[in-house]
Amino acid sequence: MQMITGAKPNFDITSAGIAAAAASGLPVNVHGMVHVHRDMGEFAFLIVRLRDGLIQCVVDQCTELIGSEDVRDEYAIRGTGKLYAEPRAPGGFELRLTTLEVLNKPHSPRPIHLGKKISHMSLEANLAIRPISLRHQRQRSTFRLQEGLGRGFRDYLHGQGFTEIRSPKIVSAGAEGGSNIFRLDYFGRKAFLAQSPQFYKQMMVGVFERVFEVAPVFRAEKHSTARHLNEYTSMDFEMGFIESFEDIMAMETGMLQYALELLKREYAADLALLGVELPDATAIPQVRFDVAKQMVAEKFNRKIKDPYDLEPEEERLIGELFKEKTGSDFIFVTHYPSKKRPFYAMEDPTDTNFTLSFDLLFRGLEITTGGQRIHEYDAQVAKMVARDMNPEDFETYLMIHKYGMPPHGGLGIGLERLLMMLIGETNVRNTVLFPRDLSRLDP
Amino acid sequence: MQMITGAKPNFDITSAGIAAAAASGLPVNVHGMVHVHRDMGEFAFLIVRLRDGLIQCVVDQCTELIGSEDVRDEYAIRGTGKLYAEPRAPGGFELRLTTLEVLNKPHSPRPIHLGKKISHMSLEANLAIRPISLRHQRQRSTFRLQEGLGRGFRDYLHGQGFTEIRSPKIVSAGAEGGSNIFRLDYFGRKAFLAQSPQFYKQMMVGVFERVFEVAPVFRAEKHSTARHLNEYTSMDFEMGFIESFEDIMAMETGMLQYALELLKREYAADLALLGVELPDATAIPQVRFDVAKQMVAEKFNRKIKDPYDLEPEEERLIGELFKEKTGSDFIFVTHYPSKKRPFYAMEDPTDTNFTLSFDLLFRGLEITTGGQRIHEYDAQVAKMVARDMNPEDFETYLMIHKYGMPPHGGLGIGLERLLMMLIGETNVRNTVLFPRDLSRLDP
Numbered sequence: 001m002q003m004i005t006g007a008k009p010n011f012d013i014t015s016a017g018i019a020a021a022a023a024s025g026l027p028v029n030v031h032g033m034v035h036v037h038r039d040m041g042e043f044a045f046l047i048v049r050l051r052d053g054l055i056q057c058v059v060d061q062c063t064e065l066i067g068s069e070d071v072r073d074e075y076a077i078r079g080t081g082k083l084y085a086e087p088r089a090p091g092g093f094e095l096r097l098t099t100l101e102v103l104n105k106p107h108s109p110r111p112i113h114l115g116k117k118i119s120h121m122s123l124e125a126n127l128a129i130r131p132i133s134l135r136h137q138r139q140r141s142t143f144r145l146q147e148g149l150g151r152g153f154r155d156y157l158h159g160q161g162f163t164e165i166r167s168p169k170i171v172s173a174g175a176e177g178g179s180n181i182f183r184l185d186y187f188g189r190k191a192f193l194a195q196s197p198q199f200y201k202q203m204m205v206g207v208f209e210r211v212f213e214v215a216p217v218f219r220a221e222k223h224s225t226a227r228h229l230n231e232y233t234s235m236d237f238e239m240g241f242i243e244s245f246e247d248i249m250a251m252e253t254g255m256l257q258y259a260l261e262l263l264k265r266e267y268a269a270d271l272a273l274l275g276v277e278l279p280d281a282t283a284i285p286q287v288r289f290d291v292a293k294q295m296v297a298e299k300f301n302r303k304i305k306d307p308y309d310l311e312p313e314e315e316r317l318i319g320e321l322f323k324e325k326t327g328s329d330f331i332f333v334t335h336y337p338s339k340k341r342p343f344y345a346m347e348d349p350t351d352t353n354f355t356l357s358f359d360l361l362f363r364g365l366e367i368t369t370g371g372q373r374i375h376e377y378d379a380q381v382a383k384m385v386a387r388d389m390n391p392e393d394f395e396t397y398l399m400i401h402k403y404g405m406p407p408h409g410g411l412g413i414g415l416e417r418l419l420m421m422l423i424g425e426t427n428v429r430n431t432v433l434f435p436r437d438l439s440r441l442d443p
Numbered sequence: 444m445q446m447i448t449g450a451k452p453n454f455d456i457t458s459a460g461i462a463a464a465a466a467s468g469l470p471v472n473v474h475g476m477v478h479v480h481r482d483m484g485e486f487a488f489l490i491v492r493l494r495d496g497l498i499q500c501v502v503d504q505c506t507e508l509i510g511s512e513d514v515r516d517e518y519a520i521r522g523t524g525k526l527y528a529e530p531r532a533p534g535g536f537e538l539r540l541t542t543l544e545v546l547n548k549p550h551s552p553r554p555i556h557l558g559k560k561i562s563h564m565s566l567e568a569n570l571a572i573r574p575i576s577l578r579h580q581r582q583r584s585t586f587r588l589q590e591g592l593g594r595g596f597r598d599y600l601h602g603q604g605f606t607e608i609r610s611p612k613i614v615s616a617g618a619e620g621g622s623n624i625f626r627l628d629y630f631g632r633k634a635f636l637a638q639s640p641q642f643y644k645q646m647m648v649g650v651f652e653r654v655f656e657v658a659p660v661f662r663a664e665k666h667s668t669a670r671h672l673n674e675y676t677s678m679d680f681e682m683g684f685i686e687s688f689e690d691i692m693a694m695e696t697g698m699l700q701y702a703l704e705l706l707k708r709e710y711a712a713d714l715a716l717l718g719v720e721l722p723d724a725t726a727i728p729q730v731r732f733d734v735a736k737q738m739v740a741e742k743f744n745r746k747i748k749d750p751y752d753l754e755p756e757e758e759r760l761i762g763e764l765f766k767e768k769t770g771s772d773f774i775f776v777t778h779y780p781s782k783k784r785p786f787y788a789m790e791d792p793t794d795t796n797f798t799l800s801f802d803l804l805f806r807g808l809e810i811t812t813g814g815q816r817i818h819e820y821d822a823q824v825a826k827m828v829a830r831d832m833n834p835e836d837f838e839t840y841l842m843i844h845k846y847g848m849p850p851h852g853g854l855g856i857g858l859e860r861l862l863m864m865l866i867g868e869t870n871v872r873n874t875v876l877f878p879r880d881l882s883r884l885d886p
Contacts, residue, residue, distance in 0.1 A: 001768075001769065002728070002729055003769075004689065004692045004726070004728075005693075005696065005725065006693060007690075007693045008693055031684045032652070032684075033649070033847060033849065050652075051604055051606070052604070073847075074846055076818075076848065076850070078684070103850060104818055104819065104848060105847070106820075106846050106848075107819075107820035107821065108820075108845050108846060109846075110847065129842060130646075131649060131839060131840075131842045132649075132843075134646075134647070139650070140651065143606070143608070143650075146609070147606055147607045151607070158594075160450060161494055163494070163590055164590045164593060166676050166858075166876060167876065167877060168674055169612065169661075169674060170625075170661065171884070172885040173885075182627060184625060184626075184627055186884060187663075189884060191884055193613075193627075199886075200876070200886075203573075203577070206575075206577075206578060207577045207578050207583060207586075208494055208583065208586075209475070215658065216609070216612050222630070230613070231612060231613055233609050240519075241474045241475075241519070241521070241546070247451065249447045250447055250451055253447045253448065253450070254449040257449055283447070284448075285444050285446055285447075286445055286446070325444075326444065332447060375519075375547055377551075396574060397574075399572060399886075400574050401550065402551050403549050403551060403554070403574075404518065404519065404547065404548070404550075406474075406476065406519035415609075432609075433608060433609060433647070434610060436613055438630055441613065441615040442616075443646065443840065443842075
């Protein structure tokens, strides 16, 4: 009987392995898609897309062609050859092919040139052919960094004793309330798409004390801005036995330090390709909401229109102000007004108009909302009633308050927004593989 | 200005740290929820729930009580004390408390006793109070193992050069087709919840060659069985430049070996608590679909009712048969009939009635479906047309076939099913934190 015993080792060349392979002097195998094909008459350059970068291959009269005489962009190929130093090639070496086999040919020529700058392309045009435009090097680096941020979040929290959870996305009630919720027919019953894992992560604090989740959330925002998506990835954590809501900010700071270190160590090529300068998260300043609002009003001579929330422009200016004052790209804004925070937010006992909550601004944009939650049953029920909510609608959620919870709190980080500010993109659609917005459902 | 510089170190006792803390002889700090409180007259035992296990604390007349005179189940507490050897206590030590502070009291007594066996509870009763029943030790171990399987999948594939992706869950067309798809109003347009990341992971093979995703999928199954959920976690990967669909089975085998090793190394306490015997994935046998069907018909004297698919009972018997023959808990069943496989499945060139596909059965239950996909545009369009599908409905998906793809394939693993078979549960609702089924939307 034929048995399967594990993955076959694959020694084909990768970008990361070019220098070592060249040093060995041995013949190398290559496989990949032809990223850019350049015919030079006597010979041709094939810039081949490897899974982690590019390699320059040379095809000339010494190359034995298998399966096809012509080789053009987006042909799937494999071959063998030898590496030679070539300072103008990616990685400093080129691969002179002795054999070249075509595994598949495209049906039609690719609609864009991947050797040119993608910044020349409009967002509309890019998204319309997303499966192909993502093959561009800048796009690949963007989404490798997205992976890196997710890994940083998970690995750091795992090291801090957090357990990973998976909460349902089809729910019977929204955690955020309001109208920006998608409705769904669930076997004849009314259901919703989760706006956040809020209720579930709080429930799980009673189980594991420290939990996190990285998963999609859904917001039926009816306006189209450069910083909103209707579906995005939320990186959430929630922790019990906090002494103050500052414990949550401290945990986030530690996570950012760890994630930035991970990017520096394992994603250096992508950072370089995108020209990203990593921020410093060694020490993040904090400022009260009301103080920050006042500072910005004075410094920039602005009228305060909404005393309960920050306008995007105010967030930008707070970022600017604290960058100037402290050198930090990050700033924690604390003690948001109770009025604008959800029903589960804990109020500041010294002034109940404010909550023990915070946002983290990164280069002037909110990337995190967090805070301490109410853990006492009577307090939570009273706050619901004061907001005209019916506690009976939240019976299972309230079980944790009823049967016992530690003091706790947590946060949610918008992965795409964090990535957007990190790499200096101006539209969050650029930092999600397949964006969902008012007009976009496809691809 | 006050700066946040990172997470405060926390040296409170954990289950994993009990032996080392006892050896040091130093006083220890503890925090947790009272799991079980046992009043012994002169003194009381508090079995305290730590994030990774339990610890037995002793309260007597020498304990200074802070904040409350009485301490009962689900009180959130912290204290200090010293460890003493006590063979009957969890971990072999008990903590005699010198101080004990109550941080929060529940509003009402807990509806179940967490010191008793949870198997006495019906699934209905368990799910009705899920936020509390999950605090049981068996439940906690179950979901730590769920975490471990997810980590094993991700970490192994990362090591094999795969990139993690995040595909949209609100989609314009279902990958699986059929009626088991949830419908959604998307700003006045018809949308669906993704049944699988199939189209997107294929698109991303053109970008990163090897990709994976661990994320929720949604199936509007209108029947209620012990092995179906309407929302579950799918662990998907897809890889380019395969030489045969066996490469996919080989990768899965390597992943299983790695994940099982990880559980053994890092989740030993949970495996022990649940009495799990890990299967051996060193070598997994494979058998053709038609051969397996015939073998089972002969051996168990059964009539073949449906020649195109396996009944659950047949899967069970195939599992039994190959366990007996080879000792393996796993068996790859290959070459499923084209008729029952999706439109993107590649047919076997030697007999197009069959596909280059497989299921993996684990202890008699299908936990994986995978296979090679069609990579040529003309072949894919022809197969769609033959199935009365309109290729224009799949324009963006077909861009990859049109503009060039390598030979590729992949698979999806149902995380909850894998966990169910691993720990010997009989209903998949037991291996999801908050199950969604025909009648369950809450909690």
